[in-house]
Amino acid sequence: MIVLGIETSCDETAVAVVEDRRVRSNLIASQTDLHARFGGVVPELASRAHVEALNPLLDRALEEAGCRFSDLEGVAVTVGPGLVGALLVGISAAKAVAYATGAPLIGVNHLEGHIWANFLEHGPPEPPYVCLVVSGGHTMLVHMPEEHRYEVLGQTVDDAAGEAFDKIARCLGRGFPGGPALDALAREGDPNAIAFPRAMADSGDYDFSLSGLKTAVLRYVRAETEAGRTVNPADLAASFQEAVVDVQVAKTIRAALEKGVRTILLGGGVVANTRLRERISAEGAAAGLRVLYPSLELCTDNAAMIACAGASRLARGERTGFDVEADPGLELA
Amino acid sequence: MIVLGIETSTPQTSVAIGTEQRIVGHAALVGPRRRDVVIQVLDHLLAHTGLELAAVGGVAVGIGPGLFTGLRVGVVTAKTLAQVLGVPIVGIPSLDVLAFGVRHTSRTIAAVIDARRGEVFYAFYRAVPGGIVREGEYQVAPPDHLVADLEARGGDVLVVGDGAILYRQQLEEAGARMELASAAWAHPQASCLVELAAPRLLREEHDRLFEVVPLYLRKSDAEIAWDERRRGATA
Ligand SMILES: [Zn+2]
Numbered sequence: 369m370i371v372l373g374i375e376t377s378c379d380e381t382a383v384a385v386v387e388d389r390r391v392r393s394n395l396i397a398s399q400t401d402l403h404a405r406f407g408g409v410v411p412e413l414a415s416r417a418h419v420e421a422l423n424p425l426l427d428r429a430l431e432e433a434g435c436r437f438s439d440l441e442g443v444a445v446t447v448g449p450g451l452v453g454a455l456l457v458g459i460s461a462a463k464a465v466a467y468a469t470g471a472p473l474i475g476v477n478h479l480e481g482h483i484w485a486n487f488l489e490h491g492p493p494e495p496p497y498v499c500l501v502v503s504g505g506h507t508m509l510v511h512m513p514e515e516h517r518y519e520v521l522g523q524t525v526d527d528a529a530g531e532a533f534d535k536i537a538r539c540l541g542r543g544f545p546g547g548p549a550l551d552a553l554a555r556e557g558d559p560n561a562i563a564f565p566r567a568m569a570d571s572g573d574y575d576f577s578l579s580g581l582k583t584a585v586l587r588y589v590r591a592e593t594e595a596g597r598t599v600n601p602a603d604l605a606a607s608f609q610e611a612v613v614d615v616q617v618a619k620t621i622r623a624a625l626e627k628g629v630r631t632i633l634l635g636g637g638v639v640a641n642t643r644l645r646e647r648i649s650a651e652g653a654a655a656g657l658r659v660l661y662p663s664l665e666l667c668t669d670n671a672a673m674i675a676c677a678g679a680s681r682l683a684r685g686e687r688t689g690f691d692v693e694a695d696p697g698l699e700l701a
Numbered sequence: 702m703i704v705l706g707i708e709t710s711t712p713q714t715s716v717a718i719g720t721e722q723r724i725v726g727h728a729a730l731v732g733p734r735r736r737d738v739v740i741q742v743l744d745h746l747l748a749h750t751g752l753e754l755a756a757v758g759g760v761a762v763g764i765g766p767g768l769f770t771g772l773r774v775g776v777v778t779a780k781t782l783a784q785v786l787g788v789p790i791v792g793i794p795s796l797d798v799l800a801f802g803v804r805h806t807s808r809t810i811a812a813v814i815d816a817r818r819g820e821v822f823y824a825f826y827r828a829v830p831g832g833i834v835r836e837g838e839y840q841v842a843p844p845d846h847l848v849a850d851l852e853a854r855g856g857d858v859l860v861v862g863d864g865a866i867l868y869r870q871q872l873e874e875a876g877a878r879m880e881l882a883s884a885a886w887a888h889p890q891a892s893c894l895v896e897l898a899a900p901r902l903l904r905e906e907h908d909r910l911f912e913v914v915p916l917y918l919r920k921s922d923a924e925i926a927w928d929e930r931r932r933g934a935t936a
């Protein structure tokens with residue numbers, strides 16, 4: 369089944385063509401430069417950029433995939449969660465393609481997309497899984513007992529991991545987005561240099577909290593500066609990152625063991641973080657668990673993951689009507 | 702040539718199908734709830750007229766100015782339909798569409814669309830045989846700017862649009878010789894859009910698909926704030 373995927377939930381305009389879990393094209397027009405001077409994504413600018421980027425991308429995605437609109441057997445689009453105005457751009461385009469080609473429309477949850485990115489590279493789904501979804505907007509631990517069924521075990525009670533990375537990176541003068549910069553910096557530093565709090569590590573549930581850690585980092589920087597000491601940015605980045613990763617790894621492995629699941633799936637932009645990959649792979653293996661995560665270009669927001677999840681839903685006979693609306697707060701389960 | 706027109710710059714979603722000679726069908730939804738209903742209205746219209754989407758030979762879209770989110774829905778839907786169908790597209794400013802509807806007048810026409818936040822989008826037009834000609838630029842400003850413009854022009858003016866209805870009192874108090882057009886013409890109609898676009902499509906004066914973008918006239922809040930900070934910093 370040849371399925372077109374469209375994803376515009378945040379600041380990446382993405383279009384992809386996927387055939388039976390094989391990526392035939394996967395294009396992304398990034399708006400990072402557009403938002404950089406504002407230190408974060410500006411919703412109105414994101415929506416405007418999506419309008420300009422989407423149609424040329426659609427042409428190129430089909431061309432690279434070597435197919436025409438009439439070859440499409442499904443149109444999958446992110447309907448939430450995300451920025452409502454941004455989502456609407458993708459949804460409008462998807463409806464138009466579906467209506468004009470007669471291919472069925474399927475709305476996909478962005479977070480489900482991040483989980484399904486794994487099945488583009490690691491074979492068909494073989495649930496059950498425990499999935500850790502970490503991105504600029506989400507930090508969530510999910511149990512997937514069977515295909516398309518989700519039980520949210522826990523999530524952040526305040527900031528998402530990506531947000532925290534951005535804020536600390538800004539504090540260190542490393543610009544926006546902060547994730548890649550912090551990751552690179554941390555590689556030069558000592559993760560045990562500074563003992564930051566591991567928030568909610570022993571809370572007994574699967575929730576996460578990052579605002580306390582963020583405050584602790586900022587307070588540390590202020591205290592050191594006031595005391596006339598220079599802060600080693602690499603040590604600070606490494607120690608902060610370690611505190612985040614520690615809790616994520618521990619809770620994910622505990623959830624897998626408690627649910628009796630053999631495989632952990634990672635998804636979301638923060639999975640690009642090398643320390644998280646290293647630690648969870650090593651500690652997962654030590655606990656007898658398989659840990660799967662997508663390659664870098666499928667971790668960040670993309671449309672191939674949306675097409676992959678959408679194709680599976682279409683194959684089960686699911687359809688989305690043209691009355692579907694953007695749902696900025698769409699829940700996974 | 703059968704032309705499909707889509708207009709969503711105001712709280713109305715208007716879709717029409719027609720040729721340069723006649724409007725075959727027109728459907729519009731307007732109400733307090735903002736929803737993305739273009740495809741549903743289009744589907745209804747095709748079913749009602751018995752036309753196939755494949756019969757459409759050109760697409761026309763109102764590019765605003767207007768309410769950003771709704772405007773984008775119309776523009777993206779129109780562009781994508783044109784792209785899939787492989788037909789030409791024409792983007793026409795929604796203020797032109799609004800003025801075109803009331804062109805049978807010897808007065809100056811002021812087309813006024815509510816821009817929210819205490820502002821209106823507006824432009825002035827003069828009727829000419831077969832259509833209208835715009836006089837001056839597209840504006841976004843508080844209604845008292847419009848009042849000042851009306852007073853400066855003198856003469857009789859026909860004021861049309863949801864922005865004119867919203868600020869009716871202010872406009873009337875201005876003492877300008879103005880008349881408010883019927884509330885039935887408060888929104889730009891896709892049927893007018895089809896009439897305006899059909900000759901252009903026939904003459905093959907269409908736009909490049911990828912270059913059709915909304916006419917925003919107003920920057921995003923973040924950019925406005927940024928510009929103000931920079932001005933403050935350099936002052
Ligand atoms: Zn994401």
